[in-house]
Amino acid sequence: MPVVAIVGAQWGDEGKGKIVDLFSEGADLVVRFQGGANAGHTISRKGCPLVLHLIPSGILHKQARCLIGPGVVLDPDSFFQEVADLQAAGIEVSSHLGLSGKAHVILPYHRAEEAFIEAARGGDRIGTTGRGIGPAYADRAARIGIRVFDLLDPPLFKERLSLCFRLKRGHGLTGDDASFEEIFNAYVEFGQRLRPFLADVETELREGCQRGSAILLEGAQGTLLDVDHGTYPYVTSSHTVSGGAVTSLGLPSSQINRVLSVVKAYTTRVGSGPFPTEVSGPLGEEMRERGKEYGATTGRPRRCGWIDLVALRHAIWVNGVDGLAITKLDALDSFETVKVCEAYRWRGKTLRHLPEEPAVWTEAEPIYQEFPGWKRSTLGTNRFEDLPGRAKRYLDVIVEGLGVELVLVSTGPDRGEEVCLRPLWGSTWDGEERWSRS
Numbered sequence: 001m002p003v004v005a006i007v008g009a010q011w012g013d014e015g016k017g018k019i020v021d022l023f024s025e026g027a028d029l030v031v032r033f034q035g036g037a038n039a040g041h042t043i044s045r046k047g048c049p050l051v052l053h054l055i056p057s058g059i060l061h062k063q064a065r066c067l068i069g070p071g072v073v074l075d076p077d078s079f080f081q082e083v084a085d086l087q088a089a090g091i092e093v094s095s096h097l098g099l100s101g102k103a104h105v106i107l108p109y110h111r112a113e114e115a116f117i118e119a120a121r122g123g124d125r126i127g128t129t130g131r132g133i134g135p136a137y138a139d140r141a142a143r144i145g146i147r148v149f150d151l152l153d154p155p156l157f158k159e160r161l162s163l164c165f166r167l168k169r170g171h172g173l174t175g176d177d178a179s180f181e182e183i184f185n186a187y188v189e190f191g192q193r194l195r196p197f198l199a200d201v202e203t204e205l206r207e208g209c210q211r212g213s214a215i216l217l218e219g220a221q222g223t224l225l226d227v228d229h230g231t232y233p234y235v236t237s238s239h240t241v242s243g244g245a246v247t248s249l250g251l252p253s254s255q256i257n258r259v260l261s262v263v264k265a266y267t268t269r270v271g272s273g274p275f276p277t278e279v280s281g282p283l284g285e286e287m288r289e290r291g292k293e294y295g296a297t298t299g300r301p302r303r304c305g306w307i308d309l310v311a312l313r314h315a316i317w318v319n320g321v322d323g324l325a326i327t328k329l330d331a332l333d334s335f336e337t338v339k340v341c342e343a344y345r346w347r348g349k350t351l352r353h354l355p356e357e358p359a360v361w362t363e364a365e366p367i368y369q370e371f372p373g374w375k376r377s378t379l380g381t382n383r384f385e386d387l388p389g390r391a392k393r394y395l396d397v398i399v400e401g402l403g404v405e406l407v408l409v410s411t412g413p414d415r416g417e418e419v420c421l422r423p424l425w426g427s428t429w430d431g432e433e434r435w436s437r438s
Contacts, residue, residue: 002257003215004424005242008222009315011230011269012240013295013302014262015327015410017041020057020218022408022415023260023424028213030058031205033245034071034238035220036106036136037078038129040295044413050089054079056218060091067201070102071238071248073136074148076190098199101149105190108183109164110135112173126234127271129298137237139164148198151191158184202250209255214425217245217256223315231361234273242319260407260424261321263312263398265329268293268302274361277305277341291331306339306368309401314354316402323422326398327410329391330380335373340397341366369397381411384419 006023008014021043024030037053043060044050050060054074058064068074079099086093110132117134118125128134139145144164150157161184165174174180208215219240224230226240238244242259245251266287269275279287284304287293293302315321332338344351344364351364374388381387387395387409399406409419 002425003209003217003251003255004258004260005217005219005245005256005319006260006262007219007240007242007319007321009261009263009312009319009321010222010267010308011224011273011275012220012222013040013268013270013293014222014264015042015325016218016220016262017043017052017057018327018410018413018415019260019262019325019408020216021060022418023216024058024061024064026214026425027058027061027064027216029067029204029208029215030056030061030064030218031067031069031201031215031245031249032056032072032218032220033069033248034240035236036073036131036133037075038131038133038236039220041218041220042413044415049413050086053082055082055086055093055097058216058218059086059093059097062092062096064096065204066097067199067204068097068099068103069201069249070100071244072100072103073106073133073140073238074099074103075106075131076187076194078131080190080193094196097197098201098204099148099194099197100201101147101152101198102201103148104136104140104145105148105151105187106132106136107146107161107164107187108132109168109173110139113168113171116171116173125272127273134237148191148194151187152195154184154188157188157191161187205249205251217242217249217251219244223261223319224311226318229314229318231273232358234271242321258323259319259321260323260325261315261319261404262325262327264291264307264327265332265394266291266307267305267311269305270295270298270300270302274358275303275305276310276344276361276364277308277339277366278303279305286334287331290334291328306341306366307398308341308366309398310341310344310352310354312402313352316404321404323407324399324402324404325408325410326395326406329387329395329409330378330411332373332394333377333379334375336375337370338373338394339368339370340394340401342369342401343367371397378411380417382416382419384409384421387419
């Protein structure tokens with residue numbers, strides 16, 4: 001059985017939660033490999049949305065062992081709130097959820113530091129979630145981070161926390177001795193509460209690979225937010241691409257058999273940064289309302305625009321994508337026309353691939369193909385032949401432009417509201433051919 005990485009190909013919010021949940025039905029292990037509680041993966045159960053931030057999106061499937069890997073930064077308070085919410089919804093968690101003790105911990109001063117940095121940027125703010133993700137990753141790289149394991153050893157934790165206080169107090173980020181004791185005591189208690197969830201994630205992965213288990217690797221955010229390969233500095237602080245799973249989980253790259261990329265049928269972005277295909281005015285508002293484009297974590301309205309094949313070609317390449325899941329097709333049902341950005345125009349040049357220079361992102365003008373909209377509901381459609389011909393043509397243009405096989409089209413938030421063209425599990429993307437160009 002394969003090891004499959006599921007990653008977002010845009011600026012996050014592509015609908016990865018639903019896709020991971022769908023394919024977790026046949027999975028033995030589901031492993032979250034990066035990010036923190038800044039992620040918001042939404043699963044809809046009979047019309048009721050369930051938002052996950054840290055816990056893998058396979059948690060609704062009892063046979064799937066769900067693991068949080070070393071590359072995740074953990075906010076213990078958010079973690080336990082999420083566990084409580086799941087249990088209140090009647091979902092068993094503790095029996096099949098594991099956490100790496102190597103995961104770094106977010107502390108209160110990380111949130112204060114993030115707020116301080118954002119305020120210092122003034123009008124050039126990144127637009128972070130304010131959850132301390134970036135400073136926690138920065139401390140990890142600076143080798144002053146605190147891991148879950150440290151919370152289990154109070155003398156060691158006190159020593160490391162004391163160092164952080166000395167380094168950060170000069171910037172007004174940590175408070176006084178009383179706040180030190182308060183944080184120390186609270187996080188020692190968190191450590192004891194986290195102890196039952198601890199798992200040797202690397203060993204479980206290795207043994208799963210040796211057994212031939214079906215393994216899903218779940219990424220957070222999207223490729224264009226990768227700290228190296230995204231629109232820097234308007235990015236997150238971790239590696240969101242499929243290669244991030246290799247480094248974060250200690251998994252040999254040869255073990256990943258497939259990469260499934262999740263792509264929204266249009267494009268959205270939260271926060272600041274370049275967005276060549278952004279649509280403003282009434283059309284952008286319609287796109288936002290039709291797609292319910294508000295952040296699952298922050299509630300902020302998302303910026304909306306047409307699908308961008310230039311950016312997606314970049315994502316396909318850096319992730320090694322061999323399968324595509326397109327989501328929210330139904331959000332475009334009402335449009336008279338739909339557009340696909342096939343290239344950029346920049347200073348008289350036509351660009352089909354993403355340039356490295358940041359200035360090009362902000363100056364580039366999209367070159368569109370425009371098509372008549374299908375003006376017919378696709379909501380809940382689960383057979384390709386039942387999709388409108390113009391919707392099929394739109395999908396075909398995307399697939400041809402990216403050169404990647406279409407595996408699934410989502411036509412609504414709930415399970416069953418999708419067209420599955422290929423099974424995920426098996427030796428190849430095999431199965432009955434159920435779609436054709438029109």
